[in-house]
Every structure is written in structure tokens, then in C-alpha cells.
Amino acid sequence: MTHHPLILCPLREQELLSLSELVAQCRQGLQANSMLISLFGRAAAADEPAGVYVTAVLLAPTGPLQVLRAHAQSGQSYPSLTVEFPAAQIFERELWEQTKLLPIGHPWLKPVRFEGTRQGQMGDYPFFKVRGAGVHEVAVGPIHAGVIEPGHFRFMCHGEQVHHLEIQLGYQHRHVESLLLRRPPSQLTALVESIVGDSAVSYAWGYAAALESLSNQPVAHATSASRAIGLEMERVAMHAATLNGLATDIAFLQSSASYGRLRTAVINANQRVSGNRFGRGWIRPGSAIALTDALRKDVSQTLRDFVRDFDEASDLMRSARTVQARFHGVGTVSAETVAELGLTGVVARASGVARDLRQRLPGNVYAAMPIETGLEASGDCWARMCQRMCEVDASVAWLLARLDDGALDLIPPAVQPGAAPLALQPNALCVSLVEGARGPVLQALETDADGKLIHYKVQDPSLANWFGLAFALRNQGISDFPICNKSFDLSYCGNDL
Numbered sequence: 001m002t003h004h005p006l007i008l009c010p011l012r013e014q015e016l017l018s019l020s021e022l023v024a025q026c027r028q029g030l031q032a033n034s035m036l037i038s039l040f041g042r043a044a045a046a047d048e049p050a051g052v053y054v055t056a057v058l059l060a061p062t063g064p065l066q067v068l069r070a071h072a073q074s075g076q077s078y079p080s081l082t083v084e085f086p087a088a089q090i091f092e093r094e095l096w097e098q099t100k101l102l103p104i105g106h107p108w109l110k111p112v113r114f115e116g117t118r119q120g121q122m123g124d125y126p127f128f129k130v131r132g133a134g135v136h137e138v139a140v141g142p143i144h145a146g147v148i149e150p151g152h153f154r155f156m157c158h159g160e161q162v163h164h165l166e167i168q169l170g171y172q173h174r175h176v177e178s179l180l181l182r183r184p185p186s187q188l189t190a191l192v193e194s195i196v197g198d199s200a201v202s203y204a205w206g207y208a209a210a211l212e213s214l215s216n217q218p219v220a221h222a223t224s225a226s227r228a229i230g231l232e233m234e235r236v237a238m239h240a241a242t243l244n245g246l247a248t249d250i251a252f253l254q255s256s257a258s259y260g261r262l263r264t265a266v267i268n269a270n271q272r273v274s275g276n277r278f279g280r281g282w283i284r285p286g287s288a289i290a291l292t293d294a295l296r297k298d299v300s301q302t303l304r305d306f307v308r309d310f311d312e313a314s315d316l317m318r319s320a321r322t323v324q325a326r327f328h329g330v331g332t333v334s335a336e337t338v339a340e341l342g343l344t345g346v347v348a349r350a351s352g353v354a355r356d357l358r359q360r361l362p363g364n365v366y367a368a369m370p371i372e373t374g375l376e377a378s379g380d381c382w383a384r385m386c387q388r389m390c391e392v393d394a395s396v397a398w399l400l401a402r403l404d405d406g407a408l409d410l411i412p413p414a415v416q417p418g419a420a421p422l423a424l425q426p427n428a429l430c431v432s433l434v435e436g437a438r439g440p441v442l443q444a445l446e447t448d449a450d451g452k453l454i455h456y457k458v459q460d461p462s463l464a465n466w467f468g469l470a471f472a473l474r475n476q477g478i479s480d481f482p483i484c485n486k487s488f489d490l491s492y493c494g495n496d497l
Helices: 019-031 086-099 189-193 197-214 221-249 253-274 293-319 321-327 335-341 345-349 363-368 381-403 462-472 478-488
Strands: 006-010 016-018 035-043 052-059 065-072 077-079 102-104 135-140 152-158 161-168 428-435 440-447 453-459
Touching (some): 006 197, 016 019, 019 077, 019 086, 035 440, 052 428, 052 440, 065 428, 086 335, 161 462, 161 478, 197 428, 197 440, 221 253, 221 293, 221 478, 321 381, 335 462, 345 381, 345 462, 381 478
Parallel strands (some): 016 065
Antiparallel strands (some): 035 052, 052 065, 135 152, 152 161, 440 453
16 A cells, blocks of 8 residues: 555544643553654634644654644643653754743753744743853854855864853744745745755645645646656755765865866756746646656766766765765764654654655655655765765666656646636645655645634754754764764754744
């Protein structure tokens, strides 16, 4: 049976639990090795019983996605899951900040984005303090050089050794989720594509899939295939950019120059396909870009030229003793830590943990056209570098097989101009996931009794992985931070929604 990275819940048929019952069921699932994909809430609408509606999304080791729903009173408390399952820490903090539901016993209850009444109070952030003779603090940010987004890193050091790193984000909280409710659902693509600019295809696919499910709109296989090609092109470009950053950070200029040039070749191909180097315009609700024979040949030739030079640049990186000495054993995150902290995507796979929705929840397109990426085991900067190299090779091989398959239709049916606005299923919740370059991108859309969109939840994979970066710096030299940070390559704006 093929499991899909999407679940549609008619809310009239969904059991509405108490908050304590939802937490108990989450605890049972986590004890059975389910992964807590998300935990979020919203204030009740004017025509609903007052309070907060809470949603939990879990993924068991086998089987489909599971959604739990609960109604809670405003200000209600519950026993924190984080005490037993640290992977819940960021979700409970966000839920507390947005809804005031209090997780009793949470060991790290701090604001995530300084939303609502906390806006303007970032100077009061309760940083953890390390005390003792010779202990000192090093602060980086919140304004960085170059084009890095704003974020603050507070290192507690003894000499050059980092004992604790605390990461404070939220400096440009953009109110994305409220903006997504201000326009008709079918007109949101351009905004969705800009939530995390380097993941435009990932976000656009998840949004379109949710909208299509809520409107009972069938999707042709050619549409899904074109979307998957756009997604894998995005993955190749992003991994090449990360590898460029890693090579640059250690002044390995041969590979640095090559990776930068190669990433440009891929995103320029995206522009020839969709009109935008980041793939904006590739996906729209009900449709995707038609890959004509000329475009297929163009992209295929670009990738053949790419992979030859990419493999040469990667071989140089892997064989250089200077690179090996700099990356081996630095910023190690064990498989046990990945599971405990709920880390995702390439970070998890570099520690030997097989978390990839393209295999676990393949849907129709990846079930028919599977992709295998492999795993690294050591969990250090070296492993994260090698994992990205392997995933680029896997994506390029997959792309070439699809583009060169003359029997594969890549001309999706066009959406008719002037078509009637989509009518969304009333009283429904759709949770949509896409395995982006950083991990699972989640979007959850909820409608009211009239089919109007009343809640739009967005979650970037970086949300959980930032805590993993902080953990990776423990007992490292402070000079290891740039390469650890780049090996994770997380999104600041993906946190500052």
C-alpha cells in the first residue's frame, strides 16, 4: 500500500479530544517510536466554543500520517511532553507563545519568535548562563555580514571550547501565517513561494497539493512528475550551494569555485524552464510547467555537464587531507541524539537515521519512480558533506532517467483561463508534507463551515534542526562554528514566520 505525504480530515468525523487526552495519545505514540511531526494550535473562531483548538501530527514507523485534535480552555496547562521526549520542546514552546497553553515542567520554556504581546521585548530574552572561573561569553549577530538573515548566537566558552551555544532567532517575525489568510486561497502561490526563497518549489508543491485535496481536484501524473522534477532541481541547487559554502569556509578554493559555478548552471536551467532561477512559477494549483522536448533536452544536457564537473569537485574535497582533517569528528550528532531531538532531513540521514518522506510517504510519483539516497553514519561535518554529495548524485541520476524516458508524459493539462474559483471542502483540515532539501516542509490548511480558510499553519524543517546545531557545538572549538553552521545550512526566515 502506498502512503501519501498528505492527509485530509473531515472535522465533523474527527474525534475532538480533551487536551489531556491528546497529550496522553501523543505520549503513547512517542513511546512506540512515532515521530512528532508537529504540534500547533489556533484560537477559536467567533462561531466556535471559546478556547484553543490543538492539532498534533504523528508518523509511526509504518502506516500513514495520524492527526489528533483537541479543544482546550484558554490558559489551560498540561504535563509537558518535553520532559520525556525532548523532540517536543520547540512545538510546546511555540504553542505556549501563540496560545498561552502552559506545558508544566517544560525545562526550556522560552519565546520562539516574540509574537503578540512579547513583540519588542527581545532584549529580555532569558539566556542560559554558564558560570565559573575562566568562563566567558561570545556574542555573534544579530546582524551578520553578507546576506545572512538576522539571528543571534551566544557562545558560553571556557578558553576556546564551547560549553553551550544558545541560538535566538525571531528578529524579523513576518506574520506569514496571518498574511496567508488575507487573500483568496487560490491566489496565494506567489506569497507561498516567498516564505523561504530557496525552497520555493517545496512550498509551492505542498500548498498546491493541499488546495487540490480540499477542492477534490484530481492531479494528472504528468503534473506530479513535472513537480517532482522541479523539486529535485531545487535540491541539487541547494546542496551545491551548501557545498560551496563549506569549501569556502575552509578556503578550499578549487571546489569552492566549481560548486558556485555549478549551482548557477542549475538555477539558470530553472529559469529557462519556469522563468525564475528559484523555480517560482513551476507549480500552480492544478498545474505545473510543461516540459517540452526542447526543455527536456536542455535540462538533461545541463545535468550531464553538471555531474561530470560536480563529481570532480567532490572527489577533490573527499581526497584532500586538509578537508579530512578539518571535517572529521567535528560537530558530531549521534543517531540517538537525532531521535531524541527529533532532527530531520539531511541532518538525520548523515547520522544514519533514515528520515526521508520520499521513501516513507512516497505518494504516487515517488512510488512509481523511486529514489534512493543512502545514509552516512558518523554524524559529523564530514558526514553531512558526504551526504549532500550522495544526494546530489542520486537526484541527478533520477532526473536524467525521467528526462530521458520518452514514455513519460511531462506535459500537464493546462488550467483553463477564467475557471471558477476553487470551492474548498467545509470543516476540513488538510496536512501536506513535502521532503524539501532541508527536510519535511509542512503546511496545514483548515476551513470553516462555509469552506473559508480560517487557519494556515506553516512549518519549516529548520524549526527542529536549530536545536541540533546548538547541540553539535558542545565541546567544540569556537572556530568550528562556521563549518558546523554551514553543514546544517538552516533557514533563518523558515523560523521567523
